Amino acid sequence: MGTLDSRVPKGDSLSDKWSNYKEHINLVNPANKRNIDVIVVGTGLAGGSAAATLAELGYNVKAFCYQDSPRRAHSIAAQGGINAAKNYQGDGDSNYRLFYDTVKGGDYRSREANVHRLAEVSGNIIDQCVAQGVPFARDYGGLLDNRSFGGVLVSRTFYAKGQTGQQLLLGAYSAMNRQIARGKITMHNRHEMLDVVKVDGKARGIIARNLITGEIERHSAHAVVIASGGYGNVYFLSTNAMGSNATAAWKIHKKGAYFANPCYTQIHPTCIPRSGDYQSKLTLMSESLRNDGRIWVPKNLDDVKAIRDGSKKPTDLSQEERDYYLERRYPAFGNLVPRDVASRAAKERCDAGYGVNATGEAVYLDFASAIERYGKEQAKINNIDNPSSEKIYELGQAIVEAKYGNLFQMYEKIVDQNPYETPMMIYPAVHYTMGGVWVDYNLMTTIPGCYCIGEANFSDHGANRLGASALMQGLADGYFVLPYTIGDYLADDIRTGTISTESSEFDEAEKSVKEKLAFFINNKGSHSVDYYHKKLGNIMWEKCGMSRNKKGLEEAIQEIQEVRKDFWKNVKVPGSLNEFNQELEKAGRVADFIELGELFAKDALDREESCGGHFREEHVTEDGEAKRDDENYAYVAAWEYTGEPSEAILHKEQLEFKDIELKTRSYK
Amino acid sequence: MNLTLKIWRQKDANDKGKIVEYKVTDISEHMSFLEMMDVLNEQLVNSSDEPIAFDHDCREGICGMCSMYINGQAHGPDGGVTTCQLHMRSFKDGDTIYIEPFRANAFPVIKDLVVDRSAFDRIQHAGGYISVNTSGNTQDANSIPIAKDIADEAMDAATCIGCGACVATCKNSSAMLFVSAKVSQYALLPQGQVEATDRVMNMVAQMDAEGFGNCTNTGACEVECPKGISLENIARMNREYMKATSKG
Numbered sequence: 001m002g003t004l005d006s007r008v009p010k011g012d013s014l015s016d017k018w019s020n021y022k023e024h025i026n027l028v029n030p031a032n033k034r035n036i037d038v039i040v041v042g043t044g045l046a047g048g049s050a051a052a053t054l055a056e057l058g059y060n061v062k063a064f065c066y067q068d069s070p071r072r073a074h075s076i077a078a079q080g081g082i083n084a085a086k087n088y089q090g091d092g093d094s095n096y097r098l099f100y101d102t103v104k105g106g107d108y109r110s111r112e113a114n115v116h117r118l119a120e121v122s123g124n125i126i127d128q129c130v131a132q133g134v135p136f137a138r139d140y141g142g143l144l145d146n147r148s149f150g151g152v153l154v155s156r157t158f159y160a161k162g163q164t165g166q167q168l169l170l171g172a173y174s175a176m177n178r179q180i181a182r183g184k185i186t187m188h189n190r191h192e193m194l195d196v197v198k199v200d201g202k203a204r205g206i207i208a209r210n211l212i213t214g215e216i217e218r219h220s221a222h223a224v225v226i227a228s229g230g231y232g233n234v235y236f237l238s239t240n241a242m243g244s245n246a247t248a249a250w251k252i253h254k255k256g257a258y259f260a261n262p263c264y265t266q267i268h269p270t271c272i273p274r275s276g277d278y279q280s281k282l283t284l285m286s287e288s289l290r291n292d293g294r295i296w297v298p299k300n301l302d303d304v305k306a307i308r309d310g311s312k313k314p315t316d317l318s319q320e321e322r323d324y325y326l327e328r329r330y331p332a333f334g335n336l337v338p339r340d341v342a343s344r345a346a347k348e349r350c351d352a353g354y355g356v357n358a359t360g361e362a363v364y365l366d367f368a369s370a371i372e373r374y375g376k377e378q379a380k381i382n383n384i385d386n387p388s389s390e391k392i393y394e395l396g397q398a399i400v401e402a403k404y405g406n407l408f409q410m411y412e413k414i415v416d417q418n419p420y421e422t423p424m425m426i427y428p429a430v431h432y433t434m435g436g437v438w439v440d441y442n443l444m445t446t447i448p449g450c451y452c453i454g455e456a457n458f459s460d461h462g463a464n465r466l467g468a469s470a471l472m473q474g475l476a477d478g479y480f481v482l483p484y485t486i487g488d489y490l491a492d493d494i495r496t497g498t499i500s501t502e503s504s505e506f507d508e509a510e511k512s513v514k515e516k517l518a519f520f521i522n523n524k525g526s527h528s529v530d531y532y533h534k535k536l537g538n539i540m541w542e543k544c545g546m547s548r549n550k551k552g553l554e555e556a557i558q559e560i561q562e563v564r565k566d567f568w569k570n571v572k573v574p575g576s577l578n579e580f581n582q583e584l585e586k587a588g589r590v591a592d593f594i595e596l597g598e599l600f601a602k603d604a605l606d607r608e609e610s611c612g613g614h615f616r617e618e619h620v621t622e623d624g625e626a627k628r629d630d631e632n633y634a635y636v637a638a639w640e641y642t643g644e645p646s647e648a649i650l651h652k653e654q655l656e657f658k659d660i661e662l663k664t665r666s667y668k
Numbered sequence: 669m670n671l672t673l674k675i676w677r678q679k680d681a682n683d684k685g686k687i688v689e690y691k692v693t694d695i696s697e698h699m700s701f702l703e704m705m706d707v708l709n710e711q712l713v714n715s716s717d718e719p720i721a722f723d724h725d726c727r728e729g730i731c732g733m734c735s736m737y738i739n740g741q742a743h744g745p746d747g748g749v750t751t752c753q754l755h756m757r758s759f760k761d762g763d764t765i766y767i768e769p770f771r772a773n774a775f776p777v778i779k780d781l782v783v784d785r786s787a788f789d790r791i792q793h794a795g796g797y798i799s800v801n802t803s804g805n806t807q808d809a810n811s812i813p814i815a816k817d818i819a820d821e822a823m824d825a826a827t828c829i830g831c832g833a834c835v836a837t838c839k840n841s842s843a844m845l846f847v848s849a850k851v852s853q854y855a856l857l858p859q860g861q862v863e864a865t866d867r868v869m870n871m872v873a874q875m876d877a878e879g880f881g882n883c884t885n886t887g888a889c890e891v892e893c894p895k896g897i898s899l900e901n902i903a904r905m906n907r908e909y910m911k912a913t914s915k916g
Contacts, residue, residue, distance in 0.1 A: 137823075
């Protein structure tokens with residue numbers, strides 16, 4: 001077991017670290033930047049913003065995405081918003097408060113200095129995006145509007161309808177387009193990175209497959225940036241896109257990048273419940289709905305039964321017959337508790353038999369009170385005396401529609417029920433992974449010259465991410481952090497010249513990639529890739545899901561190993577190598593998910609405490625809340641690959657909290 | 669429900685391609701259309717046939733990757749949705765469903781139902797941006813108030829997901845709705861004014877160079893657009909273009 005150096009600048013107070021550090025790191029002269037190449041893998045908020053900014057600075061950027069355009073990266077699906085400590089509402093927000101909320105929300109398992117930096121640059125992100133033409137929501141005075149998200153007591157979330165991720169990504173995409181037009185970014189769409197190439201210990205390129213022709217290509221650079229997103233699809237069913245995968249992150253792990261805290265996974269409380277075995281993915285209903293929606297299940301099991309068999313409708317139940325369990329358990333934060341808390345509370349009620357749909361895995365998210373409240377408010381504004389309840393409903397519904405219309409429409413399309421008339425049914429689903437590739441303060445992995453940004457790294461959200469913070473982190477890394485820190489490393493490369501792809505290192509990497517692909521095509525097994533992916537997903541959900549225990553995790557490790565063995569023996573991939581072959585793409589990704597799943601279970605087993613999204617049944621307080629063990633587990637678990645996930649070596653980065661006192665997280 | 673599917677199969681860009689018939693059984697009305705395609709593909713893999721290639725990713729109607737032409741309609745019979753949001757409850761037992769790729773000269777077929785929409789990217793490269801570097805020193809986001817109705821209108825234009833349904837459904841394969849959505853977003857906002865002239869000229873020039881047809885005001889694009897992008901955007905782009913050309 002080793003220890004890790006986070007390279008957080010010593011000295012200075014927390015709030016001065018980043019500005020002092022920036023002023024003293026090495027720079028690359030503008031004339032030299034044009035002799036330096038940088039590869040960026042992934043074009044979501046982190047990768048897209050990094051590619052654009054690095055190109056603006058003058059580096060030659062080679063960007064890769066598996067989609068047909070950078071604009072389709074899964075950041076596009078983020079709905080609710082982006083946090084920034086602008087304090088436009090005058091409600092007491094500040095960089096410190098955003099920093100504090102994020103560290104507390106992460107259950108004191110994130111790196112203090114990184115989170116403070118994130119809070120410091122949050123305001124710049126909003127300025128930058130507005131300058132790019134991102135159409136954020138505004139109030140009638142023409143100024144930017146805010147909404148509230150879970151786990152905080154201020155209103156600091158900027159949004160663009162329920163499509164904030166889309167608008168921010170299209171902003172980064174537009175910045176990329178400007179650089180593509182200038183020739184500073186060479187864009188490789190429909191390409192998938194299949195390995196990183198190290199020369200003299202440094203990351204110097206990648207092997208990528210052209211997904212249209214199947215051609216295996218070599219690309220060299222002075223540094224490689226991985227921005228390939230999270231690994232939520234290890235569960236098969238998640239809110240991730242179908243193509244979201246961990247391959248780039250896992251390949252660098254196998255070449256020497258430590259993988260940190262894989263067991264920290266966010267299960268989002270408000271998703272549309274699953275309906276059948278054919279289900280291919282789960283759909284999120286934005287956390288912003290919890291601003292106005294109240295979550296409940298019936299108080300009496302008889303009513304649950306009646307609702308399930310259709311003899312009662314949820315709207316038949318009086319207020320007294322409903323259990324608004326979040327408001328009951330957490331009066332201070334109510335329906336706006338953080339995601340991990342809300343998810344576990346839903347599971348607790350459903351496990352106790354109060355689930356309201358046929359599968360017993362659903363709770364209500366109800367807008368009736370909000371409609372009434374807004375209706376009365378509007379009646380007052382419009383000088384309507386003694387409005388009828390129909391009028392109140394009509395006025396209130398219009399407001400709810402203006403705020404959440406696209407989400408309500410999405411719900412109705414999927415579930416075929418009108419959420420204005422009957423409460424939505426929701427259940428937690430895998431949404432985001434806080435764990436990821438270990439990086440230091442510079443966002444560099446343990447492979448020199450290999451960086452990792454956005455959801456793919458581990459650094460900022462600890463054991464639980466707060467709503468609207470993923471967009472903030474992706475853009476902070478890409479626009480405002482990496483472009484500085486990477487210069488410090490590249491300053492040593494101004495005399496290196498172009499990296500040749502004609503070297504034994506590239507030969508070897510290409511050969512092993514080709515062999516693996518050929519194996520899949522030639523195996524002619526008996527089961528499809530999806531068959532294995534679903535098997536893996538089932539183990540992960542049952543044993544590494546919302547609550548975990550020693551026995552289950554040990555079983556999970558064993559079962560995943562069996563799935564892996566069976567996969568490599570019996571997987572069936574039709575078609576050929578040199579063509580557009582989506583089954584072949586999936587095979588490589590699932591192979592990596594199976595290995596990652598095993599490390600995930602191992603990490604969860606090792607962490608003998610409950611914190612954030614990681615809930616160990618052995619470690620609970622008397623009232624059923626997560627019980628941390630700061631004395632023994634206030635560390636980042638960074639795993640070193642040694643050939644088998646089960647034999648990974650643990651390296652600890654001890655977390656220091658100088659500006660924040662470690663406290664039991666309470667939202668009561 | 670049991671269905672007969674008539675699906676366009678085309679090995680690669682050079683292949684001539686043809687419709688092939690498949691059967692699927694026991695399809696649940698709650699399945700999404702793409703989940704029905706998953707069932708068919710699993711069937712094909714298990715019988716050692718090549719599965720049908722189709723583009724899809726987020727499966728929640730926002731990435732713009734899915735792109736099928738179903739029974740003669742881009743994204744199928746439902747209004748205001750992408751193919752991935754279409755559910756089987758829109759069909760009935762015994763139906764025959766025709767599934768083809770988006771067709772346009774500027775969108776060549778890559779394989780089966782997958783088409784190449786990179787022409788859209790190239791139009792965006794020509795001017796779909798505001799020239800502002802990332803510095804951390806741009807002015808405060810609230811320094812230029814923007815009237816709510818203008819900001820909302822810009823947002824409505826900006827919701828375009830770039831799926832290409834407008835092109836696929838247009839008898840002229842025109843990309844005017846797509847291009848005008850971006851031109852409008854920036855034309856409405858103060859930040860977009862500085863480069864407005866060059867932007868509309870360059871984007872329109874690239875649109876023409878890619879081989880998209882012209883607009884004859886039929887309005888099919890607006891009807892088929894899963895995001896309800898309005899024809900008003902085309903009118904606005906035409907005004908912007910007129911303004912730009914008269915400036916010289």
